[in-house]
Amino acid sequence: LSAGGLAEGVRAGDRRALARAITLVESTRPDHRADAAALLDAVLPATGGARRLGMSGAPGAGKSTLIESLGTHAIDAGHRVAVLAVDPSSSRSGGSILGDKTRMAELGRRPEAFIRPSPSSGTLGGVARRTREAMLLCEAAGFDVVVVETVGVGQSEVAVADMVDLFVLVVAPGGGDELQGIKRGIMEIADLVAVNKADGDLADAAGRAATDLRNALGLLRPKRPGWEVDVLRCSALTGAGIDELWETIGAAHERLRVDGPDGLDALRGRQAVAWMWSEVTDTLIDRLRRAPAVRAALHAAEKDVTAGRRSPTAAAVELLDAFLGQPDG
Numbered sequence: 001l002s003a004g005g006l007a008e009g010v011r012a013g014d015r016r017a018l019a020r021a022i023t024l025v026e027s028t029r030p031d032h033r034a035d036a037a038a039l040l041d042a043v044l045p046a047t048g049g050a051r052r053l054g055m056s057g058a059p060g061a062g063k064s065t066l067i068e069s070l071g072t073h074a075i076d077a078g079h080r081v082a083v084l085a086v087d088p089s090s091s092r093s094g095g096s097i098l099g100d101k102t103r104m105a106e107l108g109r110r111p112e113a114f115i116r117p118s119p120s121s122g123t124l125g126g127v128a129r130r131t132r133e134a135m136l137l138c139e140a141a142g143f144d145v146v147v148v149e150t151v152g153v154g155q156s157e158v159a160v161a162d163m164v165d166l167f168v169l170v171v172a173p174g175g176g177d178e179l180q181g182i183k184r185g186i187m188e189i190a191d192l193v194a195v196n197k198a199d200g201d202l203a204d205a206a207g208r209a210a211t212d213l214r215n216a217l218g219l220l221r222p223k224r225p226g227w228e229v230d231v232l233r234c235s236a237l238t239g240a241g242i243d244e245l246w247e248t249i250g251a252a253h254e255r256l257r258v259d260g261p262d263g264l265d266a267l268r269g270r271q272a273v274a275w276m277w278s279e280v281t282d283t284l285i286d287r288l289r290r291a292p293a294v295r296a297a298l299h300a301a302e303k304d305v306t307a308g309r310r311s312p313t314a315a316a317v318e319l320l321d322a323f324l325g326q327p328d329g
């Protein structure tokens, strides 16, 4: 199928076309990259209409269960929900986020839902890049809510925060100081915090965690001017607080619908430009590594740098000159 035919299928909401389109953008084959670019260009006019949500949190915080609960709630309210899962650890662990697919079994059965894990190999930048493209494809296929799940253990949450409208931090109450385990960096990029598992034996601990989180967030510089980060308690298991969480997300999204530099359009514009530059960087490096003149020199350069015979700076200049076919300047 041509990129044009695939784009048509995606825009018509054909799930198989969507799945194939995502597989195409995930491919690292150079000729596939050209097709993927054509496909993305073709669907672009049909994108932009979704709420783009990021959900991050420690392993086991209940992200998947919460997305399932929230997603089902959103579908009942008339939405169509796509879920993409980025798992930077899965190349090592063999996949954890959706390894246990049953976790979103209920959501997965709904025809208004689409669930897809992101590729587990490659660099973080590569994974995030493909996830962003998959997000656009889901939008073009008519999903008006796109949720990206990521485990908040590395840099992946920052990459995800840079591709969504709202970033939700999911925290689970544990024994004692929950804040200890949460990195400051992830608090700084949160637009909203959901204290999950506020049920049964954990209800009291959830209340304390929420208070601690509000205090800690109060000390941070707001991510957006005048933005107060709501901290909500919920239970993905019992459904308590899920409707309030969904409403708060909706209200937060509405708040972004202002003109000017703090608005959604400006945010998405900045994200798109940043994405373009990261594409330039990554593609340039891919091409450089494949160029025959570079490949001939690469191994020796790495060996010399490893052994301390050449400085990394001199070796880098040499490789770049080999790639570009002429010395700089």
Ligand SMILES: Nc1nc2c(ncn2[C@@H]2O[C@H](COP(=O)(O)OP(=O)(O)OP(=O)(O)O)[C@@H](O)[C@H]2O)c(=O)[nH]1
Pocket: 057, 058, 059, 060, 061, 062, 063, 064, 065, 066, 096, 097, 103, 151, 196, 197, 198, 199, 202, 234, 235, 236, 237, 238
């Ligand atoms: N009591 C209680 N348990 C929950 C709740 N939400 C999730 N859990 C449980 O917490 C465990 C982890 O849930 P997941 O949804 O897989 O958590 P996750 O954050 O997606 O985990 P990873 O993707 O592996 O990082 C499961 O055993 C869930 O049943 C909740 O609201 N209350």
Ligand SMILES: [Mg+2]
Pocket: 063, 064, 065, 096, 097, 098, 149
């Ligand atoms: Mg999960």
